[in-house]
Amino acid sequence: MQYVSTRGKAPVLNFEDAMLTGLARDGGLYVPAETPQFSPDDIAAMAGKSYADIAFRVMKPLVGDVFTDEEFTGIIERAYGDFGHEACAPMVQLAPNHFLLELFHGPTLAFKDFAMQLVGQLFQFSLTRRGERVTIVGATSGDTGSAAIEAFKGLDAVDLFIMYPHGRVSDVQRRQMTTPTESNVHALAVDGDFDDCQARLKDMFNDHDFRDGVRLAGVNSLNWGRVLAQIVYYFAAATALGAPHRKVSFTVPTGNFGDIFAGYMAKKMGLQIDRLVIATNQNDILHRAIDTGTYAATGVKPSISPSMDIQVSSNFERVLFDAYGRDGNAVEVGMEEFKNTGSFEISQGAISMLRDTFQSGRASEEETSATIKDMLARTGEVLCPHSAVGVKVAQEYLGEEPMITLATAHPAKFPDAVQAACGVHPDLPARMGDLFDREECFTQVPNDLDALKTLIKGRIS
Numbered sequence: 001m002q003y004v005s006t007r008g009k010a011p012v013l014n015f016e017d018a019m020l021t022g023l024a025r026d027g028g029l030y031v032p033a034e035t036p037q038f039s040p041d042d043i044a045a046m047a048g049k050s051y052a053d054i055a056f057r058v059m060k061p062l063v064g065d066v067f068t069d070e071e072f073t074g075i076i077e078r079a080y081g082d083f084g085h086e087a088c089a090p091m092v093q094l095a096p097n098h099f100l101l102e103l104f105h106g107p108t109l110a111f112k113d114f115a116m117q118l119v120g121q122l123f124q125f126s127l128t129r130r131g132e133r134v135t136i137v138g139a140t141s142g143d144t145g146s147a148a149i150e151a152f153k154g155l156d157a158v159d160l161f162i163m164y165p166h167g168r169v170s171d172v173q174r175r176q177m178t179t180p181t182e183s184n185v186h187a188l189a190v191d192g193d194f195d196d197c198q199a200r201l202k203d204m205f206n207d208h209d210f211r212d213g214v215r216l217a218g219v220n221s222l223n224w225g226r227v228l229a230q231i232v233y234y235f236a237a238a239t240a241l242g243a244p245h246r247k248v249s250f251t252v253p254t255g256n257f258g259d260i261f262a263g264y265m266a267k268k269m270g271l272q273i274d275r276l277v278i279a280t281n282q283n284d285i286l287h288r289a290i291d292t293g294t295y296a297a298t299g300v301k302p303s304i305s306p307s308m309d310i311q312v313s314s315n316f317e318r319v320l321f322d323a324y325g326r327d328g329n330a331v332e333v334g335m336e337e338f339k340n341t342g343s344f345e346i347s348q349g350a351i352s353m354l355r356d357t358f359q360s361g362r363a364s365e366e367e368t369s370a371t372i373k374d375m376l377a378r379t380g381e382v383l384c385p386h387s388a389v390g391v392k393v394a395q396e397y398l399g400e401e402p403m404i405t406l407a408t409a410h411p412a413k414f415p416d417a418v419q420a421a422c423g424v425h426p427d428l429p430a431r432m433g434d435l436f437d438r439e440e441c442f443t444q445v446p447n448d449l450d451a452l453k454t455l456i457k458g459r460i461s
């Protein structure tokens with residue numbers, strides 16, 4: 001399988017190089033050159049299989065022949081062996097035709113584990129056989145950093161540094177980053193906010209001497225490997241509820257558009273998906289774009305679903321590429337205009353494709369809290385605020401076919417918002433019960449490029 005950039009000017013790469021490269025050199029994002037097709041028989045054969053087995057079948061054609069079947073099976077088994085639920089992505093029922101897909105049974109209790117655990121094993125395998133070693137630096141507002149630390153800890157082909165804003169992540173998120181003891185993972189508490197962390201990360205990538213010297217790599221949400229992993233649970237959930245013989249719909253709480261893009265890929269690959277619903281919180285750039293045809297950034301308004309508090313939905317470019325008939329030039333022109341002016345008009349043809357493909361809705365802060373309270377009363381389920389945004393929007397689109405809403409985090413990751421909404425303090429699962437007893441280890445660093453560079457160079461030598 002070959003991978004092409006959404007801006008059409010970067011080299012065409014195989015899966016392994018697209019994954020190790022991350023962002024394309026022309027500023028675009030890598031997408032598969034062709035879409036593998038699954039027949040109804042292929043899909044029927046997934047019903048009742050293990051998560052690892054479905055993962056192999058779904059991802060294999062997208063990965064191509066860069067690994068043997070045996071190697072790829074091993075990678076998948078190592079990635080998903082540490083989940084707290086045998087089904088990896090189980091479902092519970094909320095209403096006669098509404099199901100919740102629990103994506104929070106991984107080691108850090110959020111769906112980012114599905115992608116990060118796989119990417120960790122893929123990096124380790126590919127780098128080891130090339131005899132290479134890289135330094136991964138990331139910036140996080142919480143969930144991504146903890147998922148990365150859990151995924152990369154103890155892997156000897158990688159040193160991982162995660163910058164987070166000191167004093168501005170939740171206690172659970174911070175402890176998940178600061179309590180692993182493996183010597184290749186480093187939690188850096190930066191004196192600044194999340195934007196400062198991201199700006200320093202960008203500075204490091206733009207400092208070519210440093211970048212080459214430490215062999216800097218990234219695993220942010222633009223990395224194709226992360227999208228790849230997320231396609232799997234759409235197949236697992238749909239076949240569990242009757243695909244290919246009956247269609248299902250999905251509602252996806254969305255920030256960077258990564259998770260819902262994976263659902264779009266599953267549909268393109270032949271999965272029987274009826275509706276794909278985009279659910280945003282009050283940071284509703286995507287909902288407005290589908291509604292009005294103008295993709296326009298406004299400032300971020302902090303919400304109780306912080307992992308969806310984004311200014312720009314960076315993975316949206318991947319679907320725009322298809323909406324513009326895979327015309328990389330048109331995508332580049334639109335994205336440049338957006339970068340320079342903060343907004344651009346989506347063309348008539350592209351917006352009609354997007355409206356045919358997606359529906360969308362938003363949940364206000366009050367609606368999100370009310371949904372947590374209401375679901376507890378009606379079903380006994382305690383939702384995290386991100387999942388509640390999804391459930392609220394899904395309720396507007398319930399129909400004949402089963403609706404599956406993605407639950408993106410465990411409520412115990414956001415205990416204060418949950419308790420304020422419904423009066424219940426959600427407990428950590430038993431296997432993580434000692435999180436608050438473990439010793440924390442982190443390094444406080446000033447918001448300064450030179451200080452960060454010196455620290456990183458010193459730690460990896």
Ligand SMILES: *Cc1c(COP(=O)(O)O)cnc(C)c1O
Nearest residue numbers: 143255256257258259307408409
């Ligand atoms: C990252 C995240 C999201 C948003 O996912 P995208 O792929 O960025 O759309 C939603 N909920 C939680 C809990 C997250 O951590």
